[in-house]
Amino acid sequence: ISDGVAQLYEKNGILYLQVVSETATLTHEEHKAIELPYGSWMVRIQREYEPQGWRYVAD
Template sequence: MTEIFAQGDLLIERVPDVAPSGTLAETADGVPLVLLEGEATGHCHAIRERVTLFRDDDLARDIPAGLYVGHLLIASAYARVTHEEHAPLTLPRGTYRVRRQRELGPRDARVLAD
């Protein structure tokens, strides 16, 4: 079963480990890495522990355009995602795929015929 974590409009899915590829962003201890910034409030989902964020669109072909943020590699015991309006989210060591959650509208609902 896939482990999925959510914090506001951020969705984080644990995935099998992969070597970082594509565009890389690494942080130093104490320097926040902003995963996503709120459109209305400007509040951000950030991590202060040392992590690696990489973006490789080939690893996210199944995610709708515009929703993929990147892959997050946590090499230490854990990393904590913080946000001013949500409880902190603690992620254990591993690799995660990070994306925006989108709000569904009436046109997104479908009825399946038998």
């Protein structure tokens, strides 16, 4: 988070990002910044299929 206030937490094995400010900006050096509004957001880890099976995407 490059701007705003947010907290990452886990509940029942699921990751969440709680934005506690009006907005929070999520930044990554290889992707466009995303502005998230106040609230709880489920964090999902992207996967892609390969002939050997599913694998997690790594940036």
